[in-house]
Amino acid sequence: MAAAGSGWAAVCEKFRTARTLSAVESRKDPETEPYRSKYSARALLQEVKQLLSAAEEGGEARLLAVRRAVLEYELGVNHTDTEELSAGEEHLQRCTQLLQPHRLSPDCVSLYIQAQNNLGILWSERDEIKTAQTYLESAEALYNQYMKEDGNPPLDPSEHFMAEEEKLTDQERSKRFEKAYTHTLYYLAQVYQHLGMIEKAAQYCHTTLKRQLEYCGYYPVEWALNAATLSQYYLSKQCFMESRHCLAAASVIFSQAGQVPSAEDNETEQDQQDLRQRKAEIARCWIKYCLNLLQSARKLLEDNIGELDPDRQSELKAQRKKEEDEKEKGRKKVVLFGTSDICDSVLAMEEKVSSVYPLDFQEAREIFLVGQNYVQEAKEFFQVDGYVTDHIEIVQDHSALFKVLAFFEEDYERRCKMHKRRIDMLEPVCADLNPQYYLLISRQLQFELADTYYEMMDLKVAIGNRLEELDSHTIKKINSLAQLAIKYYELFLDSLRNPDKVFPEQLEEDVLRPAMVAKFHIARLYGKLITSDSKKQLENMQTSLEYYTFLVDYCDKYPDAVHAIETELELSREMVGLLPTRMERLRAKLCPFI
Amino acid sequence: SVEGDAIKVYVRVRPPSEGTVLTDGEQGLCLSVLSCNTIRLHSKPEPKIFTFDYVANMETTQESVFSSVAKSIVESCMNGYNGTIFAYGQTGSGKTFTMMGPSDSDNFTHSLRGVIPRSFEYLFFLIEREKEKAGSGKSFLCKCSFIEIYNEQIFDLLDSASAGLFLREHIKKGVFVDGAVEQVLSSAAEAYQVLTTGWRNRRVASTSMNRESSRSHAVFTITVESMEKNNETVNIRSSLLNLVDLAGSERQKDTHTEGLRLKEAGNINRSLSCLGQVITALVDVGNGKQRHVCYRDSKLTFLLRDSLGGNAKTCIIANVHPGSRCFGETLSTLNFAQRAKLIKNKAVVNEDTQGNVS
Numbered sequence: 043m044a045a046a047g048s049g050w051a052a053v054c055e056k057f058r059t060a061r062t063l064s065a066v067e068s069r070k071d072p073e074t075e076p077y078r079s080k081y082s083a084r085a086l087l088q089e090v091k092q093l094l095s096a097a098e099e100g101g102e103a104r105l106l107a108v109r110r111a112v113l114e115y116e117l118g119v120n121h122t123d124t125e126e127l128s129a130g131e132e133h134l135q136r137c138t139q140l141l142q143p144h145r146l147s148p149d150c151v152s153l154y155i156q157a158q159n160n161l162g163i164l165w166s167e168r169d170e171i172k173t174a175q176t177y178l179e180s181a182e183a184l185y186n187q188y189m190k191e192d193g194n195p196p197l198d199p200s201e202h203f204m205a206e207e208e209k210l211t212d213q214e215r216s217k218r219f220e221k222a223y224t225h226t227l228y229y230l231a232q233v234y235q236h237l238g239m240i241e242k243a244a245q246y247c248h249t250t251l252k253r254q255l256e257y258c259g260y261y262p263v264e265w266a267l268n269a270a271t272l273s274q275y276y277l278s279k280q281c282f283m284e285s286r287h288c289l290a291a292a293s294v295i296f297s298q299a300g301q302v303p304s305a306e307d308n309e310t311e312q313d314q315q316d317l318r319q320r321k322a323e324i325a326r327c328w329i330k331y332c333l334n335l336l337q338s339a340r341k342l343l344e345d346n347i348g349e350l351d352p353d354r355q356s357e358l359k360a361q362r363k364k365e366e367d368e369k370e371k372g373r374k375k376v377v378l379f380g381t382s383d384i385c386d387s388v389l390a391m392e393e394k395v396s397s398v399y400p401l402d403f404q405e406a407r408e409i410f411l412v413g414q415n416y417v418q419e420a421k422e423f424f425q426v427d428g429y430v431t432d433h434i435e436i437v438q439d440h441s442a443l444f445k446v447l448a449f450f451e452e453d454y455e456r457r458c459k460m461h462k463r464r465i466d467m468l469e470p471v472c473a474d475l476n477p478q479y480y481l482l483i484s485r486q487l488q489f490e491l492a493d494t495y496y497e498m499m500d501l502k503v504a505i506g507n508r509l510e511e512l513d514s515h516t517i518k519k520i521n522s523l524a525q526l527a528i529k530y531y532e533l534f535l536d537s538l539r540n541p542d543k544v545f546p547e548q549l550e551e552d553v554l555r556p557a558m559v560a561k562f563h564i565a566r567l568y569g570k571l572i573t574s575d576s577k578k579q580l581e582n583m584q585t586s587l588e589y590y591t592f593l594v595d596y597c598d599k600y601p602d603a604v605h606a607i608e609t610e611l612e613l614s615r616e617m618v619g620l621l622p623t624r625m626e627r628l629r630a631k632l633c634p635f636i
Numbered sequence: 637s638v639e640g641d642a643i644k645v646y647v648r649v650r651p652p653s654e655g656t657v658l659t660d661g662e663q664g665l666c667l668s669v670l671s672c673n674t675i676r677l678h679s680k681p682e683p684k685i686f687t688f689d690y691v692a693n694m695e696t697t698q699e700s701v702f703s704s705v706a707k708s709i710v711e712s713c714m715n716g717y718n719g720t721i722f723a724y725g726q727t728g729s730g731k732t733f734t735m736m737g738p739s740d741s742d743n744f745t746h747s748l749r750g751v752i753p754r755s756f757e758y759l760f761f762l763i764e765r766e767k768e769k770a771g772s773g774k775s776f777l778c779k780c781s782f783i784e785i786y787n788e789q790i791f792d793l794l795d796s797a798s799a800g801l802f803l804r805e806h807i808k809k810g811v812f813v814d815g816a817v818e819q820v821l822s823s824a825a826e827a828y829q830v831l832t833t834g835w836r837n838r839r840v841a842s843t844s845m846n847r848e849s850s851r852s853h854a855v856f857t858i859t860v861e862s863m864e865k866n867n868e869t870v871n872i873r874s875s876l877l878n879l880v881d882l883a884g885s886e887r888q889k890d891t892h893t894e895g896l897r898l899k900e901a902g903n904i905n906r907s908l909s910c911l912g913q914v915i916t917a918l919v920d921v922g923n924g925k926q927r928h929v930c931y932r933d934s935k936l937t938f939l940l941r942d943s944l945g946g947n948a949k950t951c952i953i954a955n956v957h958p959g960s961r962c963f964g965e966t967l968s969t970l971n972f973a974q975r976a977k978l979i980k981n982k983a984v985v986n987e988d989t990q991g992n993v994s
Contacts, residue, residue, distance in 0.1 A: 430805035479810030
């Protein structure tokens, strides 16, 4: 060795000090001199570089080149850390040039990948994401090639300045190398996200999570939240199996968080509180899972008027039988989380809820119940006192679960009772909520309550139609449900008025459709009110006509609105044409002699 | 006052500090004010024109800034609306001067006093006028609190002993800081007194805990409650006026204003802490599906949720430094302000009628 003996030891010592300064000391630097330690580290690295050049004569060229590359790398990172990007780039480029011929050998591969990672970061800071992408992708490719051709645990860059006896174990080497590669994937996930390559970004997030588990590089709570959030991405893609896998893994890993004492081990009340909140957050992801699975199944099963289509149902059931055998194959496509132990727990967790579309009430009910359990769990933390918005969102989900379950229920009376449950949970919060602070939620609740009453009224009408004739009790019920629906639609419409109680001339884009639907439904509701008093009936028809006319006039005035409510508009036009004749006939009956 | 509900954006250009020799570029300035609502940024190759609700040039007085920015917000506050005034801009762009006035004076009567003391004066002037008009039938109660958000933690500036307060929501009262001291105010001078005391706490904290004021957000909130007896009924109205001094914009890399840069894994061994943000972004690209994101908004956006796209009257004063050395920061401030204009607010009067008291 060229710089043998104490000289080399001193060099190593300097290098080590520089690294400590850079990584540890720099975090304690004062705000006024944020880079003090980094600058000292830089000076030391420069010295090491000098010493190295002095020893140049008898040395092995290759060894020297690699050592120089290590220094160039450290200097490159140092300069980028201190916001001197151009200088940093030069150093990193020199590093990769020195390593280029040896990049596939065990003593260089890790350093080369890390240099590429840093070049990626550097270019991203210049908002040149495409350039960053090329560096990171080439780092990824190099890792894969190395693992295919060699695969032995490669040297960690820091080892080039270590005495022989300090060198790392193979296990430690492998750990560090894999970590560097995990970072590559993690940066790529960000790059793809920035480039709008959503699917690829998700895939890289998934792989990063998977590798964190494999190499034990994770905080359970953070990991669980990431996995739970990723499950929501899969939901939006209707990939229920993947979504469930993420959630099951999140729940399993989260349960570790409570057991393992945290590093500091001073569990304050705050930490406990945080932990409970995270648990509730994961529960909320599960709720969404159940809800989406049910809603998607409903979409598959419903006919053109939104009722369960029995033909479609048996068709799908037959199809499912066929697919059951294929299921095992599909399973393998999913990127599974965890090694055997964790994996077993995750699979056990998955057993508890299906990931295939429910096709009848029984199957739907099982998913509903799982969702409802998570509603309770989430509510334990997100109580209305202190977490108004979150609490109400959970109540809304609960209501939505009932709504979709009702779709699968054949018995109209029981279906009606499910909607009544929704009313019972929504009405009290809606009454208490102050719209000055919660305008949006307040509107959502009013609208949902109106819709629910509307739906219940329709069910009562359907039940009534099966009878020989409507009894007075049913009529009263229908009318009162219709009145309540009208009340909440009106409350919603009132919330659109300005402080002087004037309804807006032109509706904002975000409330256009709900406002029009509210008007349309009110018109229909007045048409459905049952009365034996013909004068009253005439009045109701008149009101109904006014609301239909509103829709028609509005769309004549603002043709842009038409696209939002095409079907409703068509029906309204029809009614505006029909109603006056009907009213005329009724009037004629009332006063036959005029 | 039924004007649009969009957030109003005002830009104020400070004069370069005295004694600065303007060398580089065309007079060393990177922008010029074209009219009372347009500004031209001398970017290359093409200059860029920005339009705002109001642009204050270097000569604009404090009084005039107050009249065009804050006056109407204080007025609507008296009418039962919530109002918020933000100051935004890089460190040294004149935020504190605009909001407070010259830094060395606690002098409430100083001719250069800023938007905040002027708002106090105006608010209490309006209250007195209302009281005179309505006689004994109407009474007012004003309270204030003053908090600081630093590193996603909330501190009470009116109680320097406290630390780590929490945000909570109340079904009637909206978002509030649990445990924050509320001080009753009876005059503008008193309000100013409370403000300066709190402001001093902010400074003190900046040395003892090694934090820099520009790294924290300060939120001063006045609650105005009015009670009016009218025959059988009592009308209670309450509204909030938030005065917010945001951290220097150069410190906000972590918030949504950031550009494209990648988050580094850093030296901390295990945590790839921004992975969650990436995933959240994936989930956010919505298609109408029901989903839940596990990560909360920042404390500041949560606290001021009503003011940002909620139902309140809100304005942002974007402060910029005209020097060409500040070109990058100025561009990003103007871009931010441009985006802020797209946020819409819905204002709703808060009138809570409690019947038959007699």
